[in-house]
Amino acid sequence: MEAFGNLLxxxxxxxxxxxxxxxxxxxxxxxxxGVLPGLGGAxxxxxxxxxxxxxxxxxxxxxxxxxxxxxxxxxxxxxILFNIPGEPWSVxxxxxxxxxxxxxxxxxxxIAAFTSSFFGAAFAIVLVTxxxxxxxxxxxxxxxxxxxxxxxxxxxxxxxxxxASVPKTLASIFIGxxxxxxxxxxxxxxxRLTFGTVELMRGFSFVVAVIGLFGIGEIFLTVEEGLALKGxxxxxxxxxxxxxLKDLRHYWxxxxxxxxIGSWMGIKPGGATPASFMSYGFAKRFSKNPEKFGSGAIEGxxxxxxxxxxxxxxxxxxxxxxxxxxxxxxxxxxxGLLIWGLQPGPMLFKERPDFVWGLIASMYTGNVIGVLIVLxxxxxxxxxxxxxxxxxxxxxIYVCAIGAFAVNNSTTDIWYMMLFGIxxxxxxxxxxPIAPMVLALVLGDMAESALRQSLIMSQGSPGIFFASPxxxxxxxxSILLFIWPFLSGFPHRTKRG
Amino acid sequence: xxxxxxxxxxxxxxxxxxxxxxxxxxxIGWGLNGxxxxxxxxxxxxxxxxxxxIVVIKAFLDRSPSSQRPxxxxxxxxPVAKAALxxxxxxxxxxxxxxxxxxxxxxxxxxxxxxxxxxxxxxLLSIFLPVFSYFIFDRWFxxxxxxxxxxxxxxxx
Numbered sequence: 334m335e336a337f338g339n340l341l342x343x344x345x346x347x348x349x350x351x352x353x354x355x356x357x358x359x360x361x362x363x364x365x366x367g368v369l370p371g372l373g374g375a376x377x378x379x380x381x382x383x384x385x386x387x388x389x390x391x392x393x394x395x396x397x398x399x400x401x402x403x404x405x406x407x408x409x410x411x412x413i414l415f416n417i418p419g420e421p422w423s424v425x426x427x428x429x430x431x432x433x434x435x436x437x438x439x440x441x442x443x444i445a446a447f448t449s450s451f452f453g454a455a456f457a458i459v460l461v462t463x464x465x466x467x468x469x470x471x472x473x474x475x476x477x478x479x480x481x482x483x484x485x486x487x488x489x490x491x492x493x494x495x496x497a498s499v500p501k502t503l504a505s506i507f508i509g510x511x512x513x514x515x516x517x518x519x520x521x522x523x524x525r526l527t528f529g530t531v532e533l534m535r536g537f538s539f540v541v542a543v544i545g546l547f548g549i550g551e552i553f554l555t556v557e558e559g560l561a562l563k564g565x566x567x568x569x570x571x572x573x574x575x576x577x578l579k580d581l582r583h584y585w586x587x588x589x590x591x592x593x594i595g596s597w598m599g600i601k602p603g604g605a606t607p608a609s610f611m612s613y614g615f616a617k618r619f620s621k622n623p624e625k626f627g628s629g630a631i632e633g634x635x636x637x638x639x640x641x642x643x644x645x646x647x648x649x650x651x652x653x654x655x656x657x658x659x660x661x662x663x664x665x666x667x668x669g670l671l672i673w674g675l676q677p678g679p680m681l682f683k684e685r686p687d688f689v690w691g692l693i694a695s696m697y698t699g700n701v702i703g704v705l706i707v708l709x710x711x712x713x714x715x716x717x718x719x720x721x722x723x724x725x726x727x728x729x730i731y732v733c734a735i736g737a738f739a740v741n742n743s744t745t746d747i748w749y750m751m752l753f754g755i756x757x758x759x760x761x762x763x764x765x766p767i768a769p770m771v772l773a774l775v776l777g778d779m780a781e782s783a784l785r786q787s788l789i790m791s792q793g794s795p796g797i798f799f800a801s802p803x804x805x806x807x808x809x810x811s812i813l814l815f816i817w818p819f820l821s822g823f824p825h826r827t828k829r830g
Numbered sequence: 831x832x833x834x835x836x837x838x839x840x841x842x843x844x845x846x847x848x849x850x851x852x853x854x855x856x857x858i859g860w861g862l863n864g865x866x867x868x869x870x871x872x873x874x875x876x877x878x879x880x881x882x883x884i885v886v887i888k889a890f891l892d893r894s895p896s897s898q899r900p901x902x903x904x905x906x907x908x909p910v911a912k913a914a915l916x917x918x919x920x921x922x923x924x925x926x927x928x929x930x931x932x933x934x935x936x937x938x939x940x941x942x943x944x945x946x947x948x949x950x951x952x953x954l955l956s957i958f959l960p961v962f963s964y965f966i967f968d969r970w971f972x973x974x975x976x977x978x979x980x981x982x983x984x985x986x987x
Binding site: 384498503504507508510514520523525528552553556558721723724727730731732734735748751755759762763765784785786788789793 | 834835838842845846848849852853856860861864865866867868869870871874875877878881882884885888901902906909910912913914916917918920921924925929933936937940941944945946947955959960963967971972973974975976
């Protein structure tokens, strides 16, 4: 009941005219960002982070989270009409969404996608509302060893479930942590890894890294692939909306399945993309007519969109309760929290209930506003992609430069952004995953101080990580996840041998 | 692909080595306040060295056809360079004349040179976008963008 009262208070905050305006602006900007190639949730939020410095923290997080929802919606538009997944998690949406658009049923596909996004998000938001206070309450008992355990679990999930090459994933995690260590050491106050230069004393800003790695790197990739945009017009009338909504009732099983997969996978880092593929696979396996998948089945749009949106929402659950982000976008928001002077983690629920519950309530309002905006403005958003590339690309790079500069008011950061862009381009081409590197860069300081505090508590004995049952479970399960790729490969080899 | 993989792995290997050397200077043992400053960088760099060594060895032994593909197709190299070089140029110009004029020049060059747009479109857009963003950031959100070393240019607006 206490949660209910808190939620009501949250709604009072989220429904204030200023915050509603902020949410609408966020959704609008977010959808544009999701539609544009090279800009996605993570770097869109990163670029706009500086303009939130002057806002009250609650409005700032509402703006950023609404940009995130908008980007999730925007990804569906490009996948269906242009066969270009704006985000990795909308790849599965292109399988059936684009064939539908080619058959002239683009409007239907879009409405199905938006409705399922909305349903997936709503499902996950209800979960967040009920579980967030419980998890926060539980994690108040956590000390440094438990927090390190959770961080280990986060990163071993990348290694165990990420699907990329294990040494490359690990290398990218190590690089992230090393970059986080550059600059002032928070425990001893010594300067580290500056190689005697002044430029490195400030360390690397993760916002700049995100803009470069995801934004600039992605643009270079798109230029290389030489994408020609051939969009399909889709007319959305109220009749199509009504007809599609009536039709969608038959897919309630796909909806629930997708929402469950999404909410579960989203809590783990990098979950939205595998969740969308898993949900698509499940829907195909249990469908009455699986042969229609791939050539334009509405279910094939419903399944991945529901899961991706549910995962996107539930990725915020570990961020607000534990201070551990579940996705790169959540990581940028977490960085925002630190900049606004809030300490992410379980204490946030006690110290700033207005912030936490304002955010949770804004998830409800944001997604309602989002669904309305995308339905009303589909033609506008689709028109953005008809802007010639030679105008889009330099403008995106220009906007990225503004964002990178505004973080610390330093032109050096624009150079770093370009450098990170090249690194991002190379890493994408060579299959080094980028998301774990960004997460390591954000969490680096916290992880290191947790490690060192634990070791101080135990006088240097690593036994402390197994001393309490919670940290023992966390550490052992992260070790299991870590060696999972080796274990799952093992039986095949012995069978053949 | 294979060569690029090896090259990238070697760069990471060297990077790890440099960090190792730096952290050894910071001391990696047990100090008065628990682990010393070099403790975690040391082990992180060790991990990086081991991983990049594995990547290099794996790439070296890889003789599969996919490893023989070129890293960047020759015809794709030109557009990538055309996108990257002017962007670096804009950043360099920003240091001298400030972000807004640099962006105007960059937008104009890219639109005319790569996009082959008409002069009218080029000029209108490359002036409109920076002016528009000037009003949003410098005026509305009060986030001043870099004005460059040559202040007489930023003095104009």
